[in-house]
Amino acid sequence: MTLLSHLNWRYATKKYDPAKKVPQPVLDDILEAVSLAPSSNGYQPYDVLVVTNPAIREKLRAAAFNQPQVTDASHLVVFAAWDSITEDNLGKVFDRMAEVRGSSESLAERRKSALAGFAGKTAEQNFQFAAQQAFIGLGFGLAAAAELKVDATPMGGFDAKAFDDILGLKELGLRSVVIMTLGYRDASGDWLVGLKKVRRPKADMFIEVK
Amino acid sequence: MTLLSHLNWRYATKKYDPAKKVPQPVLDDILEAVSLAPSSNGYQPYDVLVVTNPAIREKLRAAAFNQPQVTDASHLVVFAAWDSITEDNLGKVFDRMAEVRGSSESLAERRKSALAGFAGKTAEQNFQFAAQQAFIGLGFGLAAAAELKVDATPMGGFDAKAFDDILGLKELGLRSVVIMTLGYRDASGDWLVGLKKVRRPKADMFIEVK
Numbered sequence: 001m002t003l004l005s006h007l008n009w010r011y012a013t014k015k016y017d018p019a020k021k022v023p024q025p026v027l028d029d030i031l032e033a034v035s036l037a038p039s040s041n042g043y044q045p046y047d048v049l050v051v052t053n054p055a056i057r058e059k060l061r062a063a064a065f066n067q068p069q070v071t072d073a074s075h076l077v078v079f080a081a082w083d084s085i086t087e088d089n090l091g092k093v094f095d096r097m098a099e100v101r102g103s104s105e106s107l108a109e110r111r112k113s114a115l116a117g118f119a120g121k122t123a124e125q126n127f128q129f130a131a132q133q134a135f136i137g138l139g140f141g142l143a144a145a146a147e148l149k150v151d152a153t154p155m156g157g158f159d160a161k162a163f164d165d166i167l168g169l170k171e172l173g174l175r176s177v178v179i180m181t182l183g184y185r186d187a188s189g190d191w192l193v194g195l196k197k198v199r200r201p202k203a204d205m206f207i208e209v210k
Numbered sequence: 211m212t213l214l215s216h217l218n219w220r221y222a223t224k225k226y227d228p229a230k231k232v233p234q235p236v237l238d239d240i241l242e243a244v245s246l247a248p249s250s251n252g253y254q255p256y257d258v259l260v261v262t263n264p265a266i267r268e269k270l271r272a273a274a275f276n277q278p279q280v281t282d283a284s285h286l287v288v289f290a291a292w293d294s295i296t297e298d299n300l301g302k303v304f305d306r307m308a309e310v311r312g313s314s315e316s317l318a319e320r321r322k323s324a325l326a327g328f329a330g331k332t333a334e335q336n337f338q339f340a341a342q343q344a345f346i347g348l349g350f351g352l353a354a355a356a357e358l359k360v361d362a363t364p365m366g367g368f369d370a371k372a373f374d375d376i377l378g379l380k381e382l383g384l385r386s387v388v389i390m391t392l393g394y395r396d397a398s399g400d401w402l403v404g405l406k407k408v409r410r411p412k413a414d415m416f417i418e419v420k
Contacts (some may be wrong), residue, residue: 002212002357003213003243003353003354003357004239004242004243004246004354007243007246007247007350008246010248012248029214031412031416032214033213033214033217035409035410035412035415035416036214036217036218036407036409037349038220038222038352038364040366042408044409044410044415047415047416047417048415048416048417049416049417049418049419050416050417050418050419051419052418052419052420053419053420056419092410092414093410096408096409096410096411097408100406100408101405101406101408128338131342132341132342132345132387132388133345135342135343135345135346135349136345136346136348136349136352136364137349138346138349139247139345139346139347139348139349139350139352139353140217140349140352140353142248142346142349142350143213143349143350143353144213144214147212147213154248154346156250157250167419172417177342178342195311196310196311197246198252198306198307198310198311199245199246199254199306200245200254200302200303200306201306202241202245204302205245205254205257205258206241206245206257206258206259206260207257207258207259207260207382208259208260208262209259209260209261209262209263209266209377210262210263
């Protein structure tokens with residue numbers, strides 16, 4: 001199985017070579033994998049920002065405990081979940097379903113009942129639901145990067161509120177959830193690259209219910 | 211890129227052939243991919259139940275809107291996040307880190323500060339954090355299944371509280387988050403298999419910040 005060897009190859013890169021850029025077609029494949037990630041009912045309730053602007057990335061780095069990956073990696077990808085789920089954003093997804101598969105009465109019914117369901121919950125509950133879906137997209141993006149031998153670092157250590165302000169996410173109805181840097185490792189300066197991967201023992205993490 | 215073709219092949223299987231079982235070595239590879247999924251700080255704050263017991267799966271199906279995948283797929287995988295993060299569960303992860311990479315003062319410091327950090331948050335906040343990590347594991351599991359041509363269905367439509375009761379998760383300090391069925395499609399009886407994949411337009415979902 002080749003995917004397993006790719007997943008064993010990857011690690012949370014701590015030091016990137018700032019001179020090496022991920023070529024556009026390679027980046028496109030990684031984003032395509034993110035787009036192919038499944039989500040609850042196919043809603044894909046999150047947007048994905050690909051940040052290359054150096055000045056903005058300097059500001060984001062300051063809001064991410066000054067972690068150098070934020071500026072030194074080739075690309076910074078920010079997963080931002082919908083801060084609420086309404087006709088404005090979810091409606092477009094249903095429009096898309098109708099466009100691709102044809103409209104139907106049952107689709108119209110599902111749309112109505114989905115929107116009613118979300119309206120009956122708090123914005124925070126809906127945001128948490130949306131954020132969870134973004135993590136599936138992150139998983140697919142990381143797996144694709146590994147296959148393409150692109151180094152990637154998933155990062156949760158940042159001030160989400162500050163990221164939202166710097167990127168103007170509130171105006172877009174979004175809140176940042178998790179980030180992923182993409183690029184190529186500078187193995188000589190990376191303290192983590194030589195260390196053994198640590199994982200919980202299988203017998204501890206996996207439970208058989210026979 | 212082969213992963214993309216696998217990801218295009220997969221779909222949320224609605225009807226499984228109950229006679230076809232996923233061989234143990236293939237299942238092991240899928241679970242290995244889940245185990246290799248990264249998580250915040252390497253904590254892996256969730257357990258994974260692999261349910262084959264037919265009587266239990268009948269009960270779970272009743273708690274999942276009677277969706278037939280729950281009983282008809284070869285295996286039912288339940289991702290269950292830690293319901294709180296304490297010395298009891300996180301401590302073991304730090305023990306494991308020390309075992310694999312050697313103990314150090316800095317590791318002991320990180321352990322102390324991590325536990326203090328989680329203690330300063332509500333159990334619900336910590337559970338949400340843990341649940342998000344489980345979705346990365348789900349993503350890796352789905353990607354691995356696709357490569358192995360094992361059909362898989364990620365499912366959020368179930369009564370989590372009922373699942374917790376049936377599986378005795380509370381006693382284990384766990385709460386069910388998302389499930390994944392694994393097996394082989396019965397294409398003749400699956401309404402979804404022939405339908406086009408729907409995804410949001412790239413221009414809508416991806417935002418370049420140049």
